[in-house]
Each structure stands twice: as structure tokens, then as C-alpha cells.
Amino acid sequence: MNEVKNSDNYSEIISPDSLKTDYVTAENCRFFETPSGFLGAEINGNTYRRVILSRALPLTMPDKYICITDVEKNELGIIEDISYFTEEQQKLINGELSQRYFCPVITEILSIKEKFGNFYFDVKIGNYKKNFTVKNLNKNIRYHGEGFDLIDVDGSRYRILDFDKFPSKSRRKLEPYIY
Amino acid sequence: MNISVKFDLSPDGEYCDGILSLIGEEITAKFDEKIIFCVSIKGVREIVLRTYVGCGMIELVPEDSSDNMDNSIEVCRFSLSCVDEVGEFCKVINHYLKYNEETDINTSGFRVCPKCGRHYAKGVNTCLFCVEKSYLIKKLATISKPYISWLLFCGLFVLLSSACSALIPVLNKNLIDNYLINPELSSNNTVVQIIKYVGIIALFQIMAKLFGAISNRRANKIGGSISNDLRIMVYDKTQRLSVSSVAGKTSGDLMKRISRDTEIVKNFITEQGIYALEKVIMFIVILVVLLKISPLLTAIILVPVPAVMFAISKYWSKIRVRYEKQWRSDSRANSILHDIIKGIRVVKTFGSEKREIEKFAYASKKLADISVSNEHVWAVVFPFLTLFMGIGEFLVIYFGGRMVISGTISIGELLAFNLYLAYIYQPLRWMTTLPRRLGEVTTSLIKIFEIIDEKHEIADAENPVPADLNGDIVFKNVQFGYKPYEPVLRDINLNVKQGEMIGLVGHSGAGKSTLINLVLRLYDPDSGEILINNTNIKQISQTEYREKVGVVFQETFLFSGSIYDNIAYAKPSAKPSEIIAAAKAANAHDFIMNLSDGYNTIIGEDGHTLSGGERQRVSIARAVLRNPELLILDEATSALDPNTEEAIQDALSRLVKGRTTFAIAHRLSTLRNATRLIVIEKGKIAETGTHDELLKQNGIYASLVSAQRETSKLEN
Numbered sequence: 005m006n007e008v009k010n011s012d013n014y015s016e017i018i019s020p021d022s023l024k025t026d027y028v029t030a031e032n033c034r035f036f037e038t039p040s041g042f043l044g045a046e047i048n049g050n051t052y053r054r055v056i057l058s059r060a061l062p063l064t065m066p067d068k069y070i071c072i073t074d075v076e077k078n079e080l081g082i083i084e085d086i087s088y089f090t091e092e093q094q095k096l097i098n099g100e101l102s103q104r105y106f107c108p109v110i111t112e113i114l115s116i117k118e119k120f121g122n123f124y125f126d127v128k129i130g131n132y133k134k135n136f137t138v139k140n141l142n143k144n145i146r147y148h149g150e151g152f153d154l155i156d157v158d159g160s161r162y163r164i165l166d167f168d169k170f171p172s173k174s175r176r177k178l179e180p181y182i183y
Numbered sequence: 184m185n186i187s188v189k190f191d192l193s194p195d196g197e198y199c200d201g202i203l204s205l206i207g208e209e210i211t212a213k214f215d216e217k218i219i220f221c222v223s224i225k226g227v228r229e230i231v232l233r234t235y236v237g238c239g240m241i242e243l244v245p246e247d248s249s250d251n252m253d254n255s256i257e258v259c260r261f262s263l264s265c266v267d268e269v270g271e272f273c274k275v276i277n278h279y280l281k282y283n284e285e286t287d288i289n290t291s292g293f294r295v296c297p298k299c300g301r302h303y304a305k306g307v308n309t310c311l312f313c314v315e316k317s318y319l320i321k322k323l324a325t326i327s328k329p330y331i332s333w334l335l336f337c338g339l340f341v342l343l344s345s346a347c348s349a350l351i352p353v354l355n356k357n358l359i360d361n362y363l364i365n366p367e368l369s370s371n372n373t374v375v376q377i378i379k380y381v382g383i384i385a386l387f388q389i390m391a392k393l394f395g396a397i398s399n400r401r402a403n404k405i406g407g408s409i410s411n412d413l414r415i416m417v418y419d420k421t422q423r424l425s426v427s428s429v430a431g432k433t434s435g436d437l438m439k440r441i442s443r444d445t446e447i448v449k450n451f452i453t454e455q456g457i458y459a460l461e462k463v464i465m466f467i468v469i470l471v472v473l474l475k476i477s478p479l480l481t482a483i484i485l486v487p488v489p490a491v492m493f494a495i496s497k498y499w500s501k502i503r504v505r506y507e508k509q510w511r512s513d514s515r516a517n518s519i520l521h522d523i524i525k526g527i528r529v530v531k532t533f534g535s536e537k538r539e540i541e542k543f544a545y546a547s548k549k550l551a552d553i554s555v556s557n558e559h560v561w562a563v564v565f566p567f568l569t570l571f572m573g574i575g576e577f578l579v580i581y582f583g584g585r586m587v588i589s590g591t592i593s594i595g596e597l598l599a600f601n602l603y604l605a606y607i608y609q610p611l612r613w614m615t616t617l618p619r620r621l622g623e624v625t626t627s628l629i630k631i632f633e634i635i636d637e638k639h640e641i642a643d644a645e646n647p648v649p650a651d652l653n654g655d656i657v658f659k660n661v662q663f664g665y666k667p668y669e670p671v672l673r674d675i676n677l678n679v680k681q682g683e684m685i686g687l688v689g690h691s692g693a694g695k696s697t698l699i700n701l702v703l704r705l706y707d708p709d710s711g712e713i714l715i716n717n718t719n720i721k722q723i724s725q726t727e728y729r730e731k732v733g734v735v736f737q738e739t740f741l742f743s744g745s746i747y748d749n750i751a752y753a754k755p756s757a758k759p760s761e762i763i764a765a766a767k768a769a770n771a772h773d774f775i776m777n778l779s780d781g782y783n784t785i786i787g788e789d790g791h792t793l794s795g796g797e798r799q800r801v802s803i804a805r806a807v808l809r810n811p812e813l814l815i816l817d818e819a820t821s822a823l824d825p826n827t828e829e830a831i832q833d834a835l836s837r838l839v840k841g842r843t844t845f846a847i848a849h850r851l852s853t854l855r856n857a858t859r860l861i862v863i864e865k866g867k868i869a870e871t872g873t874h875d876e877l878l879k880q881n882g883i884y885a886s887l888v889s890a891q892r893e894t895s896k897l898e899n
Contacts (some may be wrong), residue, residue: 040254054252062236073250076865102196106238106262109784118507119631120311120318124301133200136264137312142511155306157294159263161237180504 028081270668346396360595444627462610484575556886647724654716661711686854733811736820771800
């Protein structure tokens with residue numbers, strides 16, 4: 005209810021202080037693994053037996069601005085930068101993030117066929133051969149830094165880390181299709 | 184029970200070929216012959232599927248689990264390639280846990296081609312990877328079927344025109360051999376004969392052109408009609424597509440398909456289609472004549488043809504990809520333009536014109552670069568192809584000259600042969616330009632048929648029954664999610680009596696608007712059923728049903744046109760007196776009469792010339808005019824100031840009287856007249872009752888009311 009009061013006060017909404025965010029830090033936040041294998045956290049003295057981590061900027065800053073929520077998606081805090089935490093804590097954070105974000109890195113493109121507006125990829129992810137279908141390349145490509153993610157018709161993602169460093173044979177196959 | 188599906192991620196997040204099964208009452212997950220999970224479902228409350236970014240997991244929730252589910256047990260992980268299958272697996276188990284009934288996995292929603300194993304997009308019926316290359320030609324042929332007689336007519340005139348043209352070199356040959364080279368062979372009146380030949384040649388020329396003009400004229404008509412049919416089909420389909428399907432496409436993209444792609448198809452039919460017919464006929468006719476004059480010379484001119492055809496076929500796939508890329512750039516530039524023009528007020532108020540100009544300039548330059556690059560490739564390849572193709576011409580001069588000297592053929596025959604060469608090379612050269620033109624039209628056809636062939640997600644029943652809303656609306660065990668594996672509404676059981684006003688209350692994202700979407704049948708429930716007067720909503724004709732439903736949204740959309748036209752949109756046959764009565768009922772009449780053009784006032788696109796309250800009142804008048812049996816008010820007054828809201832509330836209370844009404848409002852005072860309030864929380868009905876009953880319960884509704892009281896204290 006207090007939140008309602010505050011949000012109706014325009015002078016507070018537009019004051020420069022209102023743009024500041026209080027981040028959780030290594031001092032007031034500690035993560036731990038629960039017996040069920042989930043990530044728990046102690047934040048400002050409160051214990052949460054299951055928390056979920058989400059990246060605010062997954063493409064551009066995957067290690068910064070990580071939101072901590074409970075299963076009901078109520079926000080418990082935001083981590084400004086993972087590197088501010090100890091190595092052991094970082095391992096727990098990254099472990100949870102890797103469970104929530106799956107974007108395998110394409111190591112080789114075997115073939116790309118375009119048929120009737122759909123793009124059929126045959127790729128290698130390490131030693132695993134995978135095929136996937138992308139519809140409407142314009143909408144299903146997310147650029148980040150030197151590379152990009154391709155999103156297939158199921159919503160699965162596949163990453164090209166650095167297009168310029170991609171094997172030249174694979175690059176030649178992909179080049180005509182990217183904007 | 185014995186069911187199994189695939190999953191594809193190991194606990195370490197590596198790809199694997201896993202099998203998830205339920206045998207008897209035991210869930211097992213295994214890969215590489217290794218069992219990673221094996222637990223009985225006894226004592227399990229439910230199995231929950233969670234989707235994340237690119238992946239998901241399922242977990243068993245024990246009966247004694249808290250809301251936070253911190254003692255759940257992870258079963259397995261999977262990439263979204265398996266989500267449909269795993270989702271169905273969970274559905275079957277949850278159904279069993281809840282109703283103790285065994286069901287089978289429903290594979291109808293799986294989008295995997297049984298032939299090639301590739302996944303295809305939502306809304307597509309067939310695996311486009313496996314369809315034959317002639318797929319598009321067959322599609323186009325189906326659409327062209329009504330014009331078959333006119334196409335035959337065109338073909339006949341093209342044949343006549345080609346025959347006339349083909350005869351001209353023969354006449355030339357006879358003129359040269361009989362009257363110009365060997366005048367002594369002719370009779371005394373050589374000049375008369377020459378004039379006669381010139382006349383005949385001129386007549387054949389005129390006839391060839393005349394027949395050509397007739398066929399071209401008809402071809403233009405056919406092209407225009409086919410393109411018109413396509414345009415209407417695409418537009419018609421976009422109107423019928425489900426809301427989720429249309430939401431997945433940008434308006435710029437849809438507009439490009441409806442207007443420009445159909446135009447490209449028309450141009451191809453009128454310019455290339457008839458030309459192709461002419462050239463093919465000409466090629467066959469001339470080839471026969473050439474073989475008759477000299478089989479050796481004919482063989483010489485055809486030497487480079489196979490090589491050129493091979494080059495074209497190799498080049499074809501590359502040029503197609505280039506034109507696809509050009510189409511994407513074009514569509515992107517169009518979408519940006521459409522966005523900027525639609526959001527021009529936001530652009531201007533934020534002073535971001537420069538940024539937007541740069542954004543569009545970048546997209547436009549990309550498009551220009553790709554177009555120029557495509558044209559460059561063409562400009563380089565085309566001359567070489569035609570030069571190579573024309574090699575035969577040089578050979579004919581050499582070998583033909585020698586044959587004339589040796590007396591094998593006459594000068595007239597060589598001259599006729601040379602004239603025919605031009606005719607035969609024309610279709611061959613045209614074929615070298617074909618990849619470019621085909622590349623363009625194939626891309627457009629694909630985009631058009633993508634829409635036309637899209638599966639109706641919310642289809643009418645085979646024999647729909649008329650809509651009869653004179654009865655209760657009943658929700659029976661309704662479950663629904665925009666993605667079938669992520670339920671937004673669960674276990675909805677509700678009986679709405681005819682004439683009741685139901686107020687839907689709850690936090691944002693609780694599922695109120697989703698419930699309304701189901702009542703409107705914009706989506707179908709994943710399980711359970713909605714009955715309208717004892718008839719399943721799926722059996723009712725959608726058009727007829729929606730004709731009896733009136734909706735007022737928070738965001739009103741008014742078409743560009745007059746206020747009169749906008750109100751009459753609900754009932755085009757309405758008399759002016761009805762329009763005025765509807766406006767009066769909606770408390771809109773007074774402000775309309777204050778406008779100098781009254782009901783004829785033209786409102787700008789999206790009603791920008793009217794205030795928010797005025798637009799809302801026009802849209803209520805539209806709903807009043809329809810005289811709906813079922814009324815839906817989705818945040819109809821939440822964007823308005825209290826005074827305007829009062830005027831609109833007054834109008835709405837008149838509208839609601841005696842009709843079954845579903846109303847959503849964040850401002851709870853708006854629902855004071857509701858017969859019953861339904862509180863929705865996390866997709867379930869949490870509380871039901873009147874305002875007083877719910878206050879007494881001191882639950883979610885009571886806390887919402889008290890939060891709003893605090894706010895209104897601040898406002899006062």
C-alpha cells in the first residue's frame with residue numbers, strides 16, 4: 005500500500021533519486037544450494053528456499069543486472085555485476101543461469117537450404133549434429149556484439165559467437181542469409 | 184498406463200537422445216541406457232513444466248509442497264525442440280492425477296515432419312522442406328483455373344502471331360532467290376512480283392502485330408484478374424486469421440504481401456507469362472524450319488545452348504537467395520517506415536526525428552546496397568551469357584558462307600537462316616534472364632501463399648449451429664494457455680446466468696483478459712468447454728456469434744471517416760435516427776452536436792481529432808447500436824478522468840441493463856452494479872460473490888478495495 009502512495013507522488017517519481025536502484029551485494033546476499041538441488045538465497049536477513057535468476061540484458065550484458073525473484077516472480081533484488089561476488093558464489097549463480105538460458109554455440113554450418121520462405125539449417129554443435137528451421141529470418145535473429153542468435157520455429161536458440169572468426173566455409177554459407 | 188516421449192538435454196545441459204516414460208505409475212527418464220530419474224507418481228500433486236530461454240524442465244510437485252515449490256523434484260531438462268511432446272506428457276499425467284483417468288498423448292499438435300524429421304512453423308499444414316519443386320506452379324495453376332479459356336485464347340493468338348512472323352523469312356528467301364539474285368528465272372513482270380512479295384510480307388507483319396496486340400491485351404486482363412484474386416485472397420485470409428497469428432506479423436509486412444507482392448505476380452504473368460508462351464511456340468516452329476533448311480547449321484547454333492542452360496540452373500539457387508535477401512531488406516525498411524509514421528506523435532514529442540531519420544536511412548541504404556549488388560551481379564553475368572549464347576551466329580556466317588560458295592544452300596536460304604537465327608536466339612536469350620525474373624516472382628508467390636495456406640487456428644465447426652445467446656454461459660473445467668504447455672487459466676468453473684453482470688477482478692496478469700478472449704472465442708480452451716445456452720461455443724458459427732456480441736475496449740480504434748460512419752460500423756443498415764439514438768444513449772450526442780460538421784465530422788486516422796473520452800463514447804455508441812445480447816467491457820473507462828468516467832458510466836449502465844455482461848475494471852467502483860464479482864488470481868477463480876460478501880471474506884478483493892481507498896484518499 006505504501007508503494008501505491010509513493011507512485012502517486014509525481015515529485016518523487018521524477019526526482020533524480022528515483023532513478024537509482026539498490027542492488028544486492030555480496031555483503032547482504034548469499035546464495036546456497038538446497039537439498040532439492042534448487043538455488044536458495046539469504047537476502048537482507050531473509051531466507052528464500054528457492055529463487056530464480058533472470059538476465060535483464062541477456063544479449064548485451066549477460067553477467068550484469070541479474071534479477072532475483074521467487075517462484076511467483078516477485079522480485080527480491082537485483083545483482084549489478086556477478087563479478088562482485090566470490091568465486092564460489094559466482095559458480096552457484098552461473099549454474100542457475102545456465103539452467104535457465106540454453107543457447108548452444110554453433111561450431112560448423114553443414115548446409116542451409118531456403119525453401120518457400122523457411123530456412124533449414126544443418127549444423128554441428130561440437131560433435132552433435134542438429135537440424136533446425138527458422139522462419140522469417142528478419143524477426144528471428146538477435147545481434148549481440150560480434151555475433152548473433154538464431155531462433156527456430158520452436159523458440160530454441162543457437163548462437164554464433166563471432167561471425168568474423170567463424171570457419172570461412174561456414175561463413176560463406178551463412179553470409180547471404182544474414183541482414 | 185504406458186506412454187513415452189523424447190527429451191534432449193542431459194542434467195549437465197548437453198544434447199542427448201533421452202526417453203521420458205510413464206509405465207504403470209512410475210516416471211523414468213533415461214538416456215544412453217542410463218536412468219537419470221525414476222520415481223513413482225504416488226504422493227505427487229502435479230507435474231509442472233517450466234519453460235525458460237531456449238529450454239525447459241519438468242518437476243514433480245509433492246502433495247505437501249508449499250507455494251514456493253522448494254521441495255519439488257526435477258525430472259529432466261529439454262530444449263524447446265521437445266516442448267510440445269513433453270507438454271503433452273505432463274498434460275496426460277496431470278489429468279490422471281486429478282481425475283484418475285487414463286488418456287493418450289495427443290500428437291495432433293506436434294509440428295514434426297514424419298518424413299524428414301524437421302520441425303515446421305506454427306500455422307503451417309505441410310512440411311515445406313519435403314514438398315516438391317512444382318508446389319508453387321501447381322498453386323498458381325489452381326488459382327489460374329477460372330481463366331483457362333482466356334489463357335487458351337491468348338495461346339491461339341500467340342500461335343497465329345508466331346506463325347505469321349515465322350513465314351516472313353521464307354517469303355524473303357523466295358523473293359531473293361527468285362527475283363533479286365536470278366531475275367532471268369522470273370517472268371516479265373519482276374517488279375510486279377517484287378511489289379506483290381513486299382505487300383504479302385507487310386501483310387504478314389501487320390497480322391503478326393495485330394494478333395500479338397490482341398493476345399497482350401487479354402493477357403493484361405488475365406494478369407490483373409489473377410492479381411486481384413490473390414490480393415483479395417490474402418486480405419480475406421488476414422481478416423480470418425486468429426489474433427495470435429496476425430499479432431506475429433508486422434503491418435508493414437502484411438501490407439507488402441497484399442499490395443506489392445501481388446503486383447509483382449501480375450507483372451510477371453502479363454509481361455513474362457505471355458512472352459514465355461510466345462517464345463516457346465516460336466522456338467519450336469523456327470527449329471523445325473531451320474532443320475529443314477540445314478540440319479548441320481542448326482546443330483552448330485545449338486552447340487552453346489546446353490552449356491548456357493547448365494550455367495543458368497547452377498546460377499538459379501544463388502540468385503533466389505539474393506532476391507530473398509532483398510525482399511527481407513525491403514520488408515524491414517517498410518516496417519520501420521510504417522512504425523515511424525504510425526508513431527509520429529511519440530517521435531515528435533520526444534524530439535527524436537533525427538534518430539528516426541537515421542534509423543530509416545540505414546535500413547534504406549541496406550536495401551539500396553543489396554538491390555545495387557543484385558543488379559551488378561546481373562549486369563556482369565548477363566552480357567557474358569548472351570555473348571556465349573551468340574557464338575553460333577559467328578559460326579553460321581563462316582560455315583553458311585562456305586556452303587553458299589560450294590552451292591549446298593542458296594544465298595536466300597542463308598539470309599533466311601540468319602533471319603531465323605534472330606528469332607531462335609530471342610527465346611534463348613530471354614531464358615538467360617529468367618532466373619532473375621523467376622527469383623523475384625517466386626519470392627513474392629511464397630510470401631503470398633504463406634498467408635493463404637496458413638491453418639485456421641480457430642476454425643468453424645463443419646456444420647455450425649446458429650448462435651442462440653438466450654441462456655446461461657457455462658465454463659466447465661476450462662484450462663487455457665497461449666502456449667498449450669503454459670496454462671494461464673486453470674480449472675475455471677463458472678455459471679453465468681442470462682442477464683447477469685459479471686465483474687472480473689484481479690491483479691494485472693491474473694488472467695482476466697484471457698477469460699474475455701475465450702468468451703469472445705478469439706482462442707479455444709486447451710481442455711474443458713464453454714457452453715453458450717447448452718451449446719459448445721466451438722459448434723456455434725463465429726460470424727453469427729460475434730454479431731450478437733458487443734465489445735468496448737480501453738483502447739478504442741476508430742477508422743478514418745466520419746463519426747456517423749464509425750457508429751454505423753456496427754450496423755451499416757442503421758437509419759440516421761438509430762445512430763443519433765445510440766449516440767444519445769452513449770452520452771456522445773452533445774459533444775458531437777458541438778462540432779461544426781456534427782455527425783459528418785471527419786475524424787483522423789485512429790480518431791486523433793477527438794479526446795480520449797469522446798473516442799470512448801463513440802465506441803460505446805457503436806456497441807449500443809449493435810444492440811448486443813452479450814456485452815464485454817474490457818477496462819472501458821480506466822483511461823478517463825472521473826467526470827468523463829461518470830458520464831460514460833451513466834451510458835454503460837443503460838447499455839448493461841438486461842444483457843449478460845462481462846466487465847473488467849481496475850477501478851473497482853466501476854463494478855458497483857455488478858451482479859457478481861469473480862476474483863481471478865494466478866489463473867484460477869479465487870473468490871466469488873457480491874461486493875459486500877467479498878468484503879466480509881476479507882480476502883484478495885478486500886485487500887484490493889482497501890488499496891484503492893488509500894489511493895483515492897491521496898487523490899482527494
